[in-house]
Amino acid sequence: MKKTVLGILGMLAFIFILSLPGCVTGEVKDPISGLPTFTSEAALVSAFTQAQARGNSGNYYAKDGAILAPAAAGAAEATNGVSYSGTNVQVAGVDEADIVKTDGKYIYVVSGSTIYLAQAYPGESAKIVGQISIAGFTPQELFIDDDRLVVFGSTYSTSGDQGYPTILPADAKSGISSIYPYRTGMVSVKLYNIKDRSNPKLLKSFDIEGSYLTSRKIGTDVYFVVNSYPSYIQTKPIAGDLIPGYREILGGTASSGDLKPVASYNQIGYIPPVQAASFLTIASMSMIDTNKEVGKTVVVGSGENVYASMDSLYVAQTSWPAYSEIGMTIADNAQGTVVTKFSLSGGKATYTATGKVKGHILNQFAMDEYNGYFRIATTISGYVNNRDTSTNNIYVLDASLKAAGALEDVAPGESIYAVRFMGKRAYMVTFLHVDPLFVIDLSQPAAPKILGKLKIPGYSDYLEPYDETHLIGIGKEVDPSIDANLVHTDNAVYYTAIQGVKLALFDVTDVANPIEVYKEVIGDRGSESLAATDHKAFLFDKESGLLVLPVTVAQLKPGQPKNMQGEYVFQGAYVYNLTLKGGFTIKGKVTHYDSNDAFQKSGQYFYGGTGEITRSLFIGNVLYTVSQSRLQLNDLTTMADLKVLPFGQK
Known part of the structure; x- marks a missing residue:
């Protein structure tokens, strides 16, 4: 919503x-x-x-x-x-x-x-x-x-x-x-x-x-x-x-x-x-x-x-829809997405085709090309009498961006929060109260179809392939007990159900029955991760099992109810080991603030100030984290601080 x-x-x-x-x-x-x-x-x-x-x-x-x-x-x-x-x-x-x-x-x-x-x-x-x-x-x-x-x-x-x-x-x-x-x-x-x-x-x-x-x-x-x-x-x-x-x-x-x-x-x-x-x-x-x-x-x-x-x-x-002078939508004019295709060859871009589909897209991951076909996932937004009437779709277009196939009206009343195309399949997350993960078959471009779905509390904003049969999701946890008596017009009640940052590993081996095999929740209501909205902030290496993401952690005090906003207590990177056998295992945390007091005194809390870690990378056994203030090195085995290279100095 x-x-x-x-x-x-x-x-x-x-x-x-x-x-x-x-x-x-x-x-x-x-x-x-x-x-x-x-x-x-x-x-x-x-x-x-x-x-x-x-x-x-x-x-x-x-x-x-x-x-x-x-x-x-x-x-x-x-x-x-x-x-x-x-x-x-x-x-x-x-x-x-x-x-x-x-x-x-x-x-x-x-x-x-x-x-x-x-x-x-x-x-x-x-x-x-x-x-x-x-x-x-x-x-x-x-x-x-x-x-x-x-x-x-x-x-x-x-x-x-x-x-x-x-x-x-x-x-x-x-x-x-x-x-x-x-x-x-x-x-x-x-x-x-x-x-x-x-x-x-x-x-x-x-x-x-x-x-x-x-x-x-x-x-x-x-x-x-x-x-x-x-x-x-x-x-x-x-x-x-x-x-x-x-x-x-x-x-x-x-x-x-x-x-x-x-x-x-x-x-x-x-x-x-x-x-x-x-x-x-x-x-x-x-x-x-x-x-x-x-x-x-x-x-x-x-x-x-x-x-x-x-x-x-x-x-x-x-x-977006256009309106007449009396406020009515112009006939045959609906919310849509225009796609323009350019061919790339020899360092030159040449216009190829233009197509249009119903609805709007979430981000670049809502688009994909496979075997000469272009696939795109859209949401048609709607809100009538305080009720969400949105619908979701996947369209398949040919090389000339002409319609080849469509799957429409998926999850009425919900909106797309994450999409990932992987060859002949697509994985789509929609959300209103729970997190439906849809497994969609695209092997027949003319006839896309839903193979299975999983409904669990929370939602994923970003999906990262682990392998051909497993996906990593990052988004938010939702507490169903807070959401149980939701009045649809009371958005404030709804938002309090959203809790900390959620990491999940999905097994889609059985396409008709995908399952969430592991999950990890970081912090309480108010916690955020840049990796949920910026895929470049997400570091994962399957061979070593290394998973790193920047997080700003909000934490409730003992006795506080879950529908309250937590106090910001940490900004930095959470470093995990992820395997199919063991799930998410925390290896350590890295911060660019010399003390928690320095972080809280930055006066920016949610944004973390110049010490906010926004990227991470590794070379050999060293983890490098980046903020506006410095480049920091940590040992990936012990997580010990190795060196700090402040910016502004040679």
């Missing part, structure tokens, strides 16, 4: 107008993708200004008139033969950018506005050996490949420095605009040579107006997704005002220089009927060939969630 309510609020906050009239006369198709492109600059401007007039837009900045105020992996093996952990990714072979990476000898960490390069192995020699910090650039995530590092971040472009006119809103009487610097948010991507870790060399910078969504790395090519929203005022824009600008610079120490349109009007595709509110750019960069120009595929649209296989990338965008 909690996520359903949030989904309804999101629906109200992000009303998506689906009934825009077509704005392009005639049709010219791109010879490679087959996607229609704009026939002229005027056609592009018309599409966007008509959308803006209907309210389907952002804030527009024009160069020739007044403007509004600016909008502010599983274990690998190093060359020395020592095993180490990689980023926990969705698809094997498709890396995902993160705030920390390792190559088995060095660890690279984003902390604040700096990237730290640490010699990590062997542990006794661990030290910070280098760092990257650029004024005006905020790093977010990174990839590494041998002696190359690419970092994604954000910066700002000042209009007066880039050839953009700098103008204030026109005076009401004179109509004359004044001059002032206009700043626009930009995605900035920087490629470094890190052969000398103590002195990284900038090889290339790529900047584009917009916001960074996510990225993937396949081989030595990286693909990143950017949303760009024009800003509108009441003046006559030209195409160059609307199309996002970019620049690509070899060498240097910082980005500078004028921006150019990321594409011309006839290189920008759209899906009829055109709904022109934003631009979606799929860009690609080689980490090896610095002279290779960054690839840029631009379509009208935007993205919320991304799934990528070895040769395809799918961008999902929710389309």
Whole structure:
């Protein structure tokens, strides 16, 4: 129910107008993708200004008139033969950018506005050996490949420095605009040579107006997704005002220089009927060939969630119902998800197809590709007379994103909390009062079906494969005794039933009768784990049985009832040994606070402050944990503290 309510609020906050009239006369198709492109600059401007007039837009900045105020992996093996952990990714072979990476000898960490390069192995020699910090650039995530590092971040472009006119809103009487610097948010991507870790060399910078969504790395090519929203005022824009600008610079120490349109009007595709509110750019960069120009595929649209296989990338965008002036839903217009597919080859992304399904998705794990078919799990949110009327579905689409099969109306009155596709099966968790884990057969794409289900108190927010017949779940425990007399309109009573962080191991060998074989509950009501909502924070290595997750623990005082919020007593990492025979066995706990008193005095409790552990990894027999304040080493056998490398120091 909690996520359903949030989904309804999101629906109200992000009303998506689906009934825009077509704005392009005639049709010219791109010879490679087959996607229609704009026939002229005027056609592009018309599409966007008509959308803006209907309210389907952002804030527009024009160069020739007044403007509004600016909008502010599983274990690998190093060359020395020592095993180490990689980023926990969705698809094997498709890396995902993160705030920390390792190559088995060095660890690279984003902390604040700096990237730290640490010699990590062997542990006794661990030290910070280098760092990257650029004024005006905020790093977010990174990839590494041998002696190359690419970092994604954000910066700002000042209009007066880039050839953009700098103008204030026109005076009401004179109509004359004044001059002032206009700043626009930009995605900035920087490629470094890190052969000398103590002195990284900038090889290339790529900047584009917009916001960074996510990225993937396949081989030595990286693909990143950017949303760009024009800003509108009441003046006559030209195409160059609307199309996002970019620049690509070899060498240097910082980005500078004028921006150019990321594409011309006839290189920008759209899906009829055109709904022109934003631009979606799929860009690609080689980490090896610095002279290779960054690839840029631009379509009208935007993205919320991304799934990528070895040769395809799918961008999902929710389309919420549109309403007429009297508040009634427009006919034939329902909550849905639009999926746009791009093929990936030779470091280039090419538009392939677009499809649409009913409902909205939870996250990237609600999507999957298998044997040429695309599978997607959705929830259609609904709330009538204080009752949840949501329904859940799994749709199977063919390579052209045309409907191939569907399983609909699963678990009425509940919402999807977790999904994991594993080959010919899918595992889906829905939740209202108990945690139904559904086992779904997808071996026949035209006829998906439920094989079995398990109902237990609590729910899972994230599912991690243990092997082909076992799943690890992480979410929340629910106390049925608190929930027993629930009045549906009393959400406060409902929420008090949710207790501590729950770890579970499910056996799905008998698909008709899945069972929960082990469970572990951490803390009381108020306890949280970042791993439940961010899979990159979850560390699991089946070979060694190592399982590590960051937790913020809330604990009740003796005698306090379970429906009360606990007091925050710990933030750090819980380290377990997990086996099929023994279940979850705690090995130890790691914290970056020197004392519990220091944690409580941080004044941030739930968030843990700069000492909040957000990631963990291992190299050999050493566990490395990461927070904004430091990189810490612990012995995996004894859990003894080995060394602390504070950030901010070399």
